[in-house]
Amino acid sequence: MTVCTVIGRRALLAASLGLMVSGSVGAVLAQDNLYGTAEAPVEIRMIANEAFAGQWQDAMVTEFNKHYPGIKVVIDGVPYPELLAKSMLDATGPEPTYDIIIADDPWIPQLAEAGVLLDLKKDAAQWTDAGYDWDDFNAAPLAASEWNGVQYGVPLRSNLLLMFYNKSLYDKAGVPQPTPELTWTDYMAQGEKLVQDTNGDGQIDAWGVDTYFNRDVLTPTIWQTILNSNGGQLLDENNKAAFNNDLGKAALQTHIDLLKFAPTGGSSHSFNESLQAFRQGQVATMFMWGSVFKGTAVDPKTTTLTTDQVGIQVMPVGSESAGAHRGIWSGAVNNKSRNPAAAWALLQWLSSKEGEVWHSNTLGVFPARKSTLASTPEQEWLTPVFAALQMGYEMVDTGHMWRPRDPKSDAVQQVLADETSRAISGQIDVAGALASAEQKINEIMGN
Known part of the structure; x- marks a missing residue:
């Protein structure tokens, strides 16, 4: 059974039972189809660094839609110096434009303290595939989107x-x-x-x-x-x-x-x-x-x-x-999103074992999972990079090497x-x- 099928069945069951989660997310679970259809798609919007937003829109979204054809994804690229301010301004508004915020390594605490992010291990649990395997992430990149014991994001573009x-x-x-x-x-x-x-x-x-x-x-x-x-x-x-x-x-x-x-x-x-x-x-x-x-x-x-x-x-x-x-770009879901299940579906797929391998082999993006770094990449040039990353993650975690x-x-x-x-x-x-x-x-x- 594919990740898409598992998540979809769980979400539909949750909706039919009227299950609720905290905050403004609960209201959307009454929808009949959280992931849309090709004929009647749901739309999610993402704000991201313009350095890679276009690449994601052109290549990553196309691959994601093979798994979730009912989710339309629009990615707005913003220059790095302006990204945090624009993300905060939008996220704290009464009706945010963006369902997904792509945040640089030091930004999650500020966004979390503003009360705008979804708790992915709690509020998104019913949409999460049992095989997602949180423990497979290296500790250092996963910790970039944790704050006060809450996991607000997942690593999407890991860097050192x-x-x-x-x-x-x-x-x-x-x-x-x-x-x-x-x-x-x-x-x-x-x-x-x-x-x-x-x-x-x-x-x-x-x-x-x-x-x-x-x-x-x-x-x-x-x-x-x-x-x-x-x-x-x-x-x-x-x-x-x-x-x-x-x-x-x-x-x-x-x-x-x-x-x-x-x-x-x-x-x-x-x-x-x-x-x-x-x-x-x-x-x-x-x-x-x-x-x-x-x-x-x-x-x-x-x-x-x-x-x-x-x-x-x-x-x-x-x-x-x-x-x-450490310099990790993490993906987080706005807790005022009208389509949080669809937003989490994108982040979950991209940071899953399957999605991370695709992301690395196709776009050369650095992975965060131990299983990916232990694998043999399709592109030979990634082999020494994987070795350096795994060693670096361990050094970073031990020495608290981050902003x-x-x-x-x-x-x-x-x-x-x-x-x-x-x-x-x-x-x-x-x-x-x-x-x-x-x-x-x-x-x-x-x-």
Whole structure:
């Protein structure tokens, strides 16, 4: 029996018995058909990052409709900087437009505290297939959409901050290719050798590293990953700043010292600039979100490199562990949705064992399930990526390597972006930047 059939029968039975769930969801269960028909479809709308909304609308929805032909899905793409604000504004209105919200890693607590999300393990239980297998998810990506013991979402586009390396540039420099045992100490000692003249004309044309350096909300994740790998944390158990210490200062100084091996003008680089430099074969290593691997090592439309040239693994080892940083896009259902069963059907299918394998093999999207990562992917380039992800998820879970988990996390991240960028650009020293960040964050968190 297919997932669609099982869910559909359960939902229809629930409707016929007049079963109710909490909040505004219960009223919709009186419908005769929660999943529509090809002739009389139900419509659900999703708000998502424009970076992948179009791909989902064109490819994912087509595949989903093979299983649920009665559900019409409309996906609106919004630029990342505007997505949280627009999601919150719509979700808290009296008649929200969107049934599904696609939320970045730190946003679920804020949405949950606003009271706009469905409890998927409780309120959606009667629509959930018995074989869905919540326990198959790796703990770290699933936890991104949990808040105060409630599961408000599921991981749909799992991601980690990882280390990319150009094997050709490492070999040309005579430096051993990185392994998961590479330490930050060894990496920094190798950096100068990776700055090189590759064609013998006397001019430097390849550098050691590129990553986030300028003022960007994601720039602090580099510093934080180094901090976490040395056993440090951003906040303590009371949400008080815990980074203004020797570990925090050393981690930020390491981030700044990477500029010694970065291209000219590297202090103004972030996502786009570092990605372009690496794809053009100009830098030996890049600390970047793993989800760009396909466009960096596989797709000739976007890169000059090939899969034979690009390696990927966890970031270097500190005193405690290797590093990574969680960046999960989760799907959640608005609890005012008029079609919550249909909305959950989409999220459930996409995050199911079957859907995740399709998503990964067809679109190259990173999975969250242990069973998927243990499988052999159809596309060979995913094999080393799967290995890096599984190792990274374990590191992230053990070291709590993620952005602040709090409804005020966005404000905290803005402060970190401001102060770390001031230190990286030389406007203030490391000690001053962290002291300022500590004071501002403690005020935000009420400490």
